[in-house]
Amino acid sequence: MSQADSRKMKNVVENLLCHLAVIGIMVVTIFPLVWMFMTSIKMEHDILTLPPTLLFEPTLKNYSFVFERSKFIPGLINSLAVVCATIAITIPIGMLAAYSFARFNVGGGHLQFYILTVRMFPPIAAIIPFFVIFRNVGLLDNVLSLVILNALFNSPFTIWLLYGFFREIPLDLEEAAMIEGSTRFGAFREIVLPLIAPALAVAAIFTCLFTWNEFLFAFILTRSEAITVTRVVAGFWTERGILWGPLSAAASLCVVPMFIFAMLVQRYIVRGLTFGAVK
16 A cells, blocks of 8 residues: 555545544534433323333423423523623623733732622622621512622623733734824724724623523522522423423423524634634
């Protein structure tokens, strides 16, 4: 076998192994979602059957149970409200803070680390003080308390994410704009902001995902009026047992908005994550 044929065979084997690895990762990732959906359309006796039943008569009773006998719709509305409000607070704060760190070295580098420690801090270690504070000010079982905590714990991540992107934008562009008569704010608005737009989209996406999946704050700080979808899903774990069918149906419904959202914004994720990779 010639050297060219040997190299070609090696490339074929490498490509085959890469495809097999990707397929394996996809199966491991997608299988739990497929199993969850299959469980959501099974009757109770089919769910508890061992070995698991692959051929069964599908039903929508679990979804009817979720909509009729739980607070899924109010939880969905509350979750959407918390996500939108958190993004509206986190992105402007993170953008301005990251810009000040990247351009003016505010805090001499130490302040950035202190801010990052907020993200490192386990939320469960701080939930009791926050519970006491919100109880004293009357914000228990209130959407505003969830917005405050989600914005507090997501801002450090947003700041550090945007900080790297701001560092990739040459300072010469802003200085050139200011030489032409623009103000600092004008240069930021007209030059920097359009360039940083993909990074802002990525920050908003991650903030959305983190806030949507958050459970601890909703579990401790809400009771009935401000419950989120994660709190509703946890409600199917009762003292009499786990309602696997409704739980799987509610979890499947929770996945749908984020799946649609990911499909709509996937191009921004690619643009944002590769921003500044090629100079």
